[in-house]
Amino acid sequence: MEQEIKLLQIVSTTLVVLLICLLIYLIIRKAVENRQLERVKGRKKQLVLPVFEYLRDGKEISETVNQSRIEKQAIEQVLTDFAERIEGEQEEERLHELAVFYLKANYVKEMKARNWSKRMNVLYKIEAFHMREMERNVINHLQYRKCTVEEKIQIYRILAVFQ
Numbered sequence: 739m740e741q742e743i744k745l746l747q748i749v750s751t752t753l754v755v756l757l758i759c760l761l762i763y764l765i766i767r768k769a770v771e772n773r774q775l776e777r778v779k780g781r782k783k784q785l786v787l788p789v790f791e792y793l794r795d796g797k798e799i800s801e802t803v804n805q806s807r808i809e810k811q812a813i814e815q816v817l818t819d820f821a822e823r824i825e826g827e828q829e830e831e832r833l834h835e836l837a838v839f840y841l842k843a844n845y846v847k848e849m850k851a852r853n854w855s856k857r858m859n860v861l862y863k864i865e866a867f868h869m870r871e872m873e874r875n876v877i878n879h880l881q882y883r884k885c886t887v888e889e890k891i892q893i894y895r896i897l898a899v900f901q
Contacts, residue, residue, distance in 0.1 A: 785803070803840055814841055838869055842871060854889075858892065868900075
């Protein structure tokens with residue numbers, strides 16, 4: 739009986755230590771994620787005005803956008819926000835140019851991702867930005883053997899918009 743109690747204490751202590759380690763890991767991960775989100779948010783604030791001026795007047799963007807993950811997220815979010823609100827043929831064309839310039843290489847890469855949600859999000863963004871330059875990649879994705887029904891539907895929507 740004493741051995742069973744001792745074994746139960748060891749198992750419960752081990753589980754508590756394991757849970758504490760897991761909690762510490764999750765806290766650290768959340769802190770890192772929050773820091774990255776703050777950096778993206780700060781970078782978005784810096785990019786909004788130059789992107790707006792480019793879309794409105796065609797004024798060159800003085801801000802340099804690096805190819806870091808944070809920069810890519812920031813420019814993608816800014817362009818997505820403008821894509822939802824922008825009206826006018828010239829502004830949409832400028833938005834399209836920016837999306838192709840800053841996001842195309844990343845989208846080509848993400849179209850090959852294993853993660854279904856990443857592929858679907860890219861397909862939605864291709865449609866939102868009217869990225870005709872991605873048409874060949876989208877068509878090629880149809881032949882991908884793991885292309886899901888949802889992806890095929892979205893691809894057909896994209897191709898219909900391009901017509």
